[in-house]
Amino acid sequence: MFTGFGGARVVAAAGALSVTLGLGGCAAKVTREDFNAEVARLRQEVQAGDAHLGSQIDSTNQLVTDHTRRLDALDQELQAFRSEYNVSIERTRDLMKFNVPVHFDFSRSELREADRPVLDRFATVVREYYPGAVVTVEGFTDPAGSAAYNRRLGQNRANAVKEYLASAGGFETSKVKAVSYGEASNRQVVPGAKGPGDAGLENRRVALVIDHAAIATDQLAMP
Incomplete structure (x- = not known):
């Protein structure tokens, strides 16, 4: 209850009514009963307003608590993702880039069976914490072959992951x-x-970028 502010209103109103009571010569007198009734009405009005304000503050505090808890859970999830799959994560204000260990055989664009679990884990993170975000798959190649060929190959790799x-x-x-x-x-x-062979495998890869700029700020706090 915020009775300090509400009490001030009641006191002010009571003061005004007291002045009226003191003007005994006025034609329209306020009786003691009227005075008490008006003070009681004002007190009820103020108490109702205080209760509503208190409820709003409680709701806001709960939202902040939920938001903080969810952010903590996200941090723990990302830490586990890093350590379990050797993923590096780069953050900017609106983007998160995941350099994942998803690689391709020489001159191939088929997704390897061994690389599917890291993509499954990435998908879980996005669905849970960034629903509605846009994900961009970036495809890369090693420098063997022509630039035009490698652009097509990189696109095929990105398409496979998409x-x-x-x-x-x-x-x-x-x-x-x-x-x-x-x-x-x-x-x-x-x-x-x-x-050919395993040489250059590190360059034959994809990166995954989450663009969450369009997501409402409070979406992370959703249960």
């Missing part, structure tokens, strides 16, 4: 984009490393 996230991960296709960076030298994990 299709997996839509089918197995339950993502809406409109919420998953696929782009290719091909053999871009500034994005190679091991500069210049290339196949």
